Amino acid sequence: MRDQAFHAFFERHHRELSGLAYLLSGDSSVADDLAADALTEVWKHWDRVSAAGDPAAYARGIVANLTRSWIRKQGRARRGLQLLGLGGERERSPSPDVPAVLDVRTALKHLPYRRRTCVVLRYAFDLSEKEVAEVLGISVGAVKSQTSRGAKQLADLLQDMRLPDTLDGWEVAR
Numbered sequence: 001m002r003d004q005a006f007h008a009f010f011e012r013h014h015r016e017l018s019g020l021a022y023l024l025s026g027d028s029s030v031a032d033d034l035a036a037d038a039l040t041e042v043w044k045h046w047d048r049v050s051a052a053g054d055p056a057a058y059a060r061g062i063v064a065n066l067t068r069s070w071i072r073k074q075g076r077a078r079r080g081l082q083l084l085g086l087g088g089e090r091e092r093s094p095s096p097d098v099p100a101v102l103d104v105r106t107a108l109k110h111l112p113y114r115r116r117t118c119v120v121l122r123y124a125f126d127l128s129e130k131e132v133a134e135v136l137g138i139s140v141g142a143v144k145s146q147t148s149r150g151a152k153q154l155a156d157l158l159q160d161m162r163l164p165d166t167l168d169g170w171e172v173a174r
């Protein structure tokens with residue numbers, strides 16, 4: 001019974017969690033790994049998670065936390081390589097083949113992590129402010145503030161249709 005319930009949960013939510021990891025990380029090659037790691041954590045605590053009421057919210061929170069950790073590790077690794085003189089020149093992203101979609105993805109990279117997460121969960125996953133607050137462990141007011149600021153920042157970036165050259169890579173809220 002436990003295995004069947006988790007298997008059904010996995011089948012229902014794996015794609016969504018992988019999509020969330022992709023939108024938050026911007027890296028399709030790690031999105032499935034982050035989703036799989038999150039689902040592994042859900043499996044480890046399935047009895048408690050399934051009894052809690054909304055296992056999907058719990059899993060989204062794990063994806064958000066794992067993605068934040070992955071982004072931070074990438075920044076530390078990049079800085080370490082630069083200190084060793086092995087970082088090379090900053091890479092430019094390839095020219096977009098679908099400009100509007102890629103512009104949004106690129107612009108999302110320039111939002112601080114919490115804003116990006118709030119915007120993605122609210123607009124791409126259509127979660128309520130309360131649900132986003134629960135996933136991120138922050139207040140509803142913080143979700144409203146971060147979503148509003150993130151949407152405005154995203155709109156400003158997209159309106160320019162040219163992202164600032166000084167921002168290359170991810171901004172991580174500290």
